[in-house]
Amino acid sequence: MSDRDIQLYFDARLAEIDARDTDALQTYQTLFKSHGDSAALADRLFDNAIRIGNMDAAVRAARAQELQGAATGAVPMLLFADALKRRQWNDAENAATLLEEKSNFGFAAPILRSWTNIARGKAHRFKIDDAREQALLNYYSTDQRAYFELAEGKLDRAKIMLEGFIGMDDDFARDLLIRAAPIYAAKGDQKFASFIIEKAVERRNSDSLTGPKQSQSDANFSAEQGFAALNTRLAASLVEQNVPDQGLILARVAVWLDPASDAAKRTLARALQATGSPALARGTWAMIPESSPYWTRAVGEQVRHYSDEGNYTTALKLAQNAVERRPDSASLILLAAQAQERLGDFKSASKAYERLVDDADQAGVPPTQMALYLLFYATALDKNGRWTEAKSFLDKARNLDPNNPYILNYLGYSLLERGENLETALSYVKQAHMLEPDSAAIVDSLGWGYYLNGQYEQAVIHLEKAVQQSGNDLTINEHMGDAYWKAGRRVDARYAWKTAKHLAKDEDAARLAEKINIGLPLTRR
Template sequence: MRARAADADGAVDAAARYYALALAARPGSEVVAIRAYREGLASGDLALARRSLAVLSRAGVAPPDAAVLEFADAVAARRRDRAASAVQKLGDSPLEFLQPVLAAWLAVDGKNPEVALQLASREGDALDRRYASENHALILLATGRTAEGLAAVHAQLGALREDQQFRLAAASLLAGHGKRDAAQALLAGGDPVLVLHRERLGRGPKDDARFGASRFLVRVANDLASEETAPLAIALARAALILDPAFDGARIALAEALSQEGAAAKAREALAAIPAGSPFVREARSAEVTVLARAGDEDAAVRTATALSFEPGGSGEDARRLGDLLAERARFAEAAAAYAVAIEREGAPPNWALLLQHGAALEQAGRWDAALPALRRAVEIAPSEPLALNYLGYAQVERNENLPAAVAMLEQARRLAPEDLNIADSLGWAYFRQGDAARALPLLEEAARANDVSGTVQEHLGDVLWRLGRRYEARYAWSAARLDADEPMDARLAEKISRGLAATGGTPRS
């Protein structure tokens, strides 16, 4: 019970200690062993994790990710036979998609490049192909096929941030083969993370299974970083650190997964282990912002994000992160200033989503005169983006400005995203503002059927129902809206329930 209470508080070190005591008292208990296994991984008590795993394995109930830990232990101990056996266990589990890539890197260790490349070229579903194609390119580099490898790397690269780790892995392999110019070229650009890696590019790691498998497991752990899959992401990140204890990218992935599990102190401990000289140090500070914010330490998160944004080398992404934090805390004027910095740093052409965030923050700060040009520019750049069309259209409807054009925008947004209930609400409200309550009603009823419907939608629906003479239903909708109302909105709704709809004044979106 003490272990469970500590786990619920995110105190994974204490939870692991208590589970270790429970396991010692009940050494054959599978129920205790599975909990001890998870807490051992979360706390970094790998001896407890391995002891628990032995219990689960003897009972035939080891979780699928246990094979990944076995693989890492075997590769680190240079026991290729045991590593191959662990990979084989993945074949009949939900983690089967890990099998071909881990087997391919094991073949690299065995000096079987053709087998490795064949395994990394395995046909499969989209998930198999996604990871296999990346690792096929890295294995080409690792086995000295530089020209083919570079071509394959460039075929995989895109503009998304998730390509960054792949880019870094490829650059490390190139540096290890003496191809520093090619490695530097892969890390070109002004992104502060790439700049750090470019400046601190060493001679490269040994191109073996420890390198390749650790990068692959971290790639998957990052993809799995959500509250539902955090225990698996923790297991993969721990296995990556067993394979390559110097790989700070694995510590960042571990911190993210621990944070998702509510273990904020342990997550910060993982980040604190990254030395100041590491090329991952800037990513670690960015990750710390997320950990602090998720743990509810808002002031510390904002301070850290502010320092990161305004120090030399601060990027547009750093400024945007700060803006997001400030906007979430209703500090809209400051958020707008941060988004303006992000737009300036990112340069031309401006990103429509960033313009939308800037305009929205200005609007929420009460600066409609400054917000309108930013929102219009976002729509000009992205005329087929429903989010931009909806925001600008609704904002103008609320102010009774340019109604025909605003309604046209919302109708276009509706055509582009007919399933979006926020857009259904916006368009229904626009029709109501134009005096067509009958046309508004089905859209607002559709929006109100959502399980997570907002109080604003219910208030809109109540206003329309009242205008159509359905006053009992209107009061019911307004009463429902009070469940999601702040103090000013609640007072307005109470007045409507008492006296009816005196006017069709604006209903601010919550």
């Protein structure tokens, strides 16, 4: 490169750092015209194009990576999508082969070839020879097999498959039912459309998906849409597994192939958020209309995003605005109540949870769901200084769902803290630990229960495990210090209290400072 080109390259890198993605992309494209053989430049162009959604530039960079033998990861999926859109079947087969040879997504190659067959008007011919040896293919093709039948117009065969996804608590299962329902409604089978969508979305959305006004376009399902669904599912899995960079590529491919898919947009927003592009994520969430069955979930993800940033006021405002639009949405009422709790407004949160419980009682929700609502209500009441009422609701929740570890833990820990019925309280926490042994909060409760019962060695064993699981948690580290002190390990106690003090403020910090200086008083606290 000339000195001028090197300067342009560094200008582009600085633009990326400053989140001026459009400026960076323009500069990379300018450089790429005369330096198309640069592997570093192809990588930068690809990453930037994917981030802002310029798929033409991303494809050019991906082809350069292919020529350089560097098209790994999710890149072959993009190349296949491009070939599918252009109806270039040789390129599609080359991309599928590249996926097998160079990518950890190679297991999906049979799915790609099946979509090629469908796009060419042929039978999909998908099969799995050995489900155990092809476990990943078997897992990620569960919904794809139903999509194959929908795309081929074999609705009777698809019906049999779709019934198996009803009630599944997985996004990919709901996505399939949401996509299939309008197809059957458009074909005049509103009864089956309503049957499969009933538990997948809120009532107000189900009517728009299954009513008699579905257009003829709703009856069609393309290979592009089916492959987009695969990319959406894989992208969501990668984001959950903390591999968001590859997930972002697949999510971009999904939206590119099926720009009307709100499922793909929601996954793209999550991937953008996870890769450090919050502004782009918010813009993508905003593309999901209020009429969409994905709108409520998109609002929830934005509220959680602001809460994670510590911006509780914005989170609450967003949740309350959503409740005003949909006052009958239990999930939105729950979001608003949780946001009020984070701001310390336990009185308002209690009222919101009370409404949630009353509405759920009238609607006749399942006992396990009602138990959760009662737990939330009791928690807010407890924090609002109304323990007697809170305990009565916790008892009701435990009766409705006696094997819920979080209800058992909250009830048990609350009783332990108040010195009420310690033996029963410890039995609740022990049961919670048996049901959820990997929860740091529950292990902490168990350790603290042993501490309050004077079993300090047992307390240390469990609290050390809780510290390992939780990392930087103020309460758990303070409990650890208290247990060490009572067990005679004074140096370890002060170390644990110092760790907790680094996380503490105001009264908590003052209390921990006193413990570090003089240790525990003669009383149990």
